Amino acid sequence: MRPQEALLHGAPKPLEQLPLDPCYAGLSDVYHTVVSPTPLPHPRVVHFNAALAAELGIDAGDQALVDILSGNRPWPDYAPVASVYAGHQFGAWVSQLGDGRALTIAEIRKPDGERVELQLKGAGPTPYSRGSDGRAVLRSSIREYLCSEAMHALGIPTTRCLSLVASPQPVQRETLETAAVVCRVAPSFVRFGQFEFFYHRGQPEQLAPLADHVIAQHFPHLCGRPDRYARWLEEVVDRTAQLIAQWQTVGFCHGVMNTDNFSILGLTLDYGPFGFMDAFRQHHVCNHSDYEGRYGYDSQPLIGQWNCSRLLQAMQPLLSDDQDEAAAIVTAIYERYSATYSRAALRRWADKLGLIEVRDGDTRLVSQLLTLLHHGKSDFTRSFRLLSRVRTDSDAPAVGVREEMADPAAFDAWVASYRARLRAEQNTDDAARAVRMDRVNPKYVLRNHLAQAAIERALDGDDSEVATLMRLLGRPYDEQPGMERYAAAPPDELRHLEISCSS
Incomplete structure (x- = not known):
């Protein structure tokens, strides 16, 4: 750590010296259950996120760290808890869910004063495991570890990962696999489904303490206001809409947008069968367990709003004692979503096109481009990255991106409209615009075939590709000499890797 970084973050400390702040664990036990992790045999550290550890003020050399991050030893002076919640899964109400394989093992204050929670995923069964083993497998753990940090580097709100520990312990999924534990980090892991749980159980008296906890810790400007619940829900809806706008504009599909997988803070939460699109398809479904395509790419914005409607329904008892007035408040907050999104x-689409202003007709310009990408099954990430090569001082064909298109003539017509739009706002400094566009159009994303290659190596005991991808994806917007193959479209035989809920 450089001296100026040490001044900013403070010197890393052993775990027992980190300031605990057990606000969530301090809530009533109706919200969670104390449960110890199940020891993980023969743990092997696949990767440790040293940069995040420094941000948290954690001494990476602490001898207790590996045991704690594998679930073999408790965090000093903290009793781990698993949360109860419910949720709508693929549109159907499920009344009893919960942290079936996750445990919050600590709540600490970072050197900058921010409070964060650390959670082990895959640390064994809890009272909410519903007969499952409570374990995670190495395959899915690598995907979550890499993607959460990739999303963070893209500037998209997300939970993060501190460590990934593997074990030879066998775990039965669709096939026999091996176990792993990820340590996830977030300001809060509270979900929409936690409020739904108490509403549908007829326990509205449990809503306010949980809501007040979230407001006090994460929306302190609303504390004490008589209308704090309505104002808070407005912010939750806005954050959710903004998050999904970010997903859409990087071609990210979540795969399991159940209400129990939606963060009350607007974070990307629970990486399962996710995927960044290679070939662009408006109706792309990344989860082959999603037989009806409920969570397809083009459906994500509407599903986000529907999930907000379920949260708003659950929170209605806190909005007014008058049912009609509460319903009117809910409707007004619900209707914010569409405009915010x-x-x-x-x-964000305008930024990706290098437009300084948003004007009438820009929606149509974007829609026409997406239609061209869809019809040609063009590579989403590469196409937008290469658009920065379009010049306004020439009518020559857009070399590079044109080759991504199945209908070059139709694309040429679109480029003519695009150039006219750029010139209309006197946005003719091509070099400056290219720099701006390359700051919002990533060159590198976690494509499925890249994650799969890292998984296959790690299963053979070689963790080097995980480390390579962590370095690469930590700078997604930068040209990285020698790494161009990671920006290429997948080879034909790897274009259709399928990801399921067991991921």
Whole structure:
């Protein structure tokens, strides 16, 4: 750590010296259950996120760290808890869910004063495991570890990962696999489904303490206001809409947008069968367990709003004692979503096209481009990255991106409209615009075939590709000499890797 970084973050400390702040664990036991992790035999550290550890103020050399991050030893002076919740899964109400394989093992204050929670995923069964083993497998753990940090580097709100520990312990999924434990980090892991749980159980008296905890810790500007619940829900809806606008504009599909997988803070939560699109398809479904395509790419914005409607229904008892008035408040908050999403998405699409202003007709320009990408099954990430090569001082064909298109003539017509739009706002400094566009159009994303290659090596005991991808994806917008193959479209035989809920 450089001296100026040490001044900013403070010197790393052994775990027992880190300031604990057990606000969530301090809530009533109706919200969670104390449960110890199940020891993980023969743990092997696949990767440790040293940069995040420094941000948290954790001494990476602490001898107790590996045992704690594998679930073999408790965090000093903290009793781990698993949370109860419910949720709508693929649109169907499921009344009893919960942290079936996750445990919050600590709540600490970072050197900058921010409170964060650390959670082990895959640390064994809890009272909410519903007969499952409570373990995670190395395959899915690598995917979550890499993607959460990749999303963070893209600037998309997300939970993060501190460590990935593997074990030869066998775990039965669709096939026999091996176990792993990920340590996830977030300001909070509270989900929509935690509020749904108490509402549908007829326990509205449990809503306020949980809501007040979230507001006090994460929305302190609302504390004490008589209308704090309505104002808080407005912010939750806005954050959710803005998050999904970010997903859409990087071609990210979550795969399991159940309400129990939606963060009350607007974070990307629970990486299962996710995927960044290679060939762009409006109706792309990344989860082959999603037989009806409920969570396809083009459905994500509407599903986000539907999930918000379930949260708003659950919170209605806190909004007013008058049912009609509460319903009116819910409707007004619900209707915020569409406008917030549209503004956020259009602004991001405009940024990706290098447009300084948002004007009438820009929605149509974006839609026409996406239609071209869809019809040609063009590579989403590469196509947007190469658009920065379009010049306004020439009408020559857009070399590079044109080759990604199945209908070059139709694309040429679109480029003519695009150039006219750029010139209309006197946005003719091509070099400056290219720099701006390359800051919002990543060159590198976690493509499925890249993750799969890292998984296959790690299963053979070679963790080097995980480390390579962590370095690469930590700088997604930068040209990285010698790494161009990671930006290429997948080879034909790897274009259709299928990811399921067991991921």
